[in-house]
Amino acid sequence: MSKFTLAIVAGASAAVGAATTAALFGIGGRRGRETNTIPVSSTVTTAPIDPTRTIPPPPVPIRRDDPGVPAVPPVDPSGVFQYGFPGPVADLRAAPSLTSSFDRARRNPHWVAEHITPASLMLNNGNRRHSVFAEDLSIPEKFRAKLTDYQRSGFDRGHQVPAADAKWTQEAMDATFALSNMCPQVGEGFNRDYWAHLEDFCRRLTTFYPSVRIVTGPLYLPKRDVDGKWKVSYEVIGHPPNVAVPTHFYKVVFGEDGKTGGKVSMAAFVLPNAPIPNDKPLQDFEVPIEAVERASGLEFAGLLPPVRRKKLCQEVSCSIIVKQYEERQRNPFNPPPLKGTPPPTTLTER
Template identity: 65%
Template sequence: MAKAMLLIAAASASAGAAVTAIFLGRRDGQSQPAAASTTAPPPALATTTGSLQSGSKNIIDPSGWFSYGAPGPTNDLAPRTSFISVYDRRMRNPAWVAEHITAESLSGAKGDRKNSVFLEDQAVPERFRARLKDYFRSGYDRGHMAPAADAKFNQKAMDETFYLTNMCPQVGEGFNRDYWAHLEDFCRRLTAKYQSIRVITGPLYLPKLDSDGKYRVSYEVIGSPPNVAVPTHFYKIILAESGPAPGPTTSVAFQLSGGGPFAGRWIAVS
């Protein structure tokens, strides 16, 4: 089933884009959850994120990721209604964004992206902030890390996905509006099979082999003056929960570049 899941994901998300899919493994209900990282934020911080509720029951809880450990650095952590983001001041992009989706959370339709506007995040000091003008005539889309389509349950949640701290520059035609959108949709379709889906999304800045045989990290910076780094690749880590934690889980990770021939492959990790 794990191999089938990977092949379906690769076919749906990566034709025409370079993709690496890594099957991270499965855990049965008898296993203990991974110990929290020593870099995890204090419990109070992890629980300040909003949750979609039905009566007295929480339907989504993005902070639930912290029960498995912190995904990465936790500076400039911003709890939102449907996701949590951490901002990278050096790159002016999110470092990672964690979200939680379920069939119930996706069934709402009170939020409309036509009523949302892109916003600079005033919580970030101005000198480190990604600006709307940085994207103007840059040739890049403002690509969502936590998709707007995952936050239709109310307008506030939808609006929060339009903060630039949830955005990275992405090639529009052929990537953001195509292969990236297919991968986002794949995550949503998993809610038909699994009780709960947790997703970590973010940018990567990976080295490339130069003509002199040495590897170097090189990326474009948009804005005038240059301000926002253009990632070379993007990743999604998907954790599918079959029941309440610490129940059975299945996980898979994707690494995508915006160009080149399809190079999808999977690696099983024991």
């Protein structure tokens, strides 16, 4: 999906959502008429009932300055909270190597944030062979993804924060193996290939920036159906099927210059959850951060003043290095080239 298409899709999704909400809940033309009205108490006289009507007539509007209006509202809608707060609940998780917010409805994270530095990547005290995939027991059982949900699903348990970014302690690495840090991802051609190359690109940024922050998460984007209408459609896996398979994934990257109040170089990428040829340029997937925000309903840099913002892909060449997994593990610090230099490629047989 191109940058322009993503922006259109995100905008179209917002417009369609607003129109649908208005249609379902009657928002729009009534708003102006209700500005000076309040709910009618049981003592207020209503309009005569038309015997031909099968439903009660609407209440007679009463002005706010009407002396018959009670000083205390006759109803308490928030009283339902005495039985429990309906939600949504974000299930924030703070672990040594990540911070995340969980989407109970789709059994996937909303977002997962990490922080990597040259020092954190140099340490090698964690071994993924000692880590095991595990359900996140901090999430209520009926909402969490389970190990059995991925069995024979055809999808990988795709790390949002990769284990290779958390080798500084075994505890940090273990935290990345909780299913709340996973989404169903296509394996060959994506999770084990292009997506892994993107993760490698993010690590290589630490040779240029002393501090790199990354927010990763799933998207469920609409596409035009044969009838010309935009629709959101995604597979669901599990037993029972309740873990959503994202249509796309995003990464929002912040390259910090290490100075208090310094500049922050930013870039956002959106990739389809599908096989991607290794010769596909990474910049084909770069999109405005605002497009990711509109599509996800999240905000990533609302408190960062424009004067501090820079464009990351204007400072370094946003390109991947294609290499096998073992080679990526041995050479995590091949730096991204500066802008204007040809991107390196290391093609290997797969």
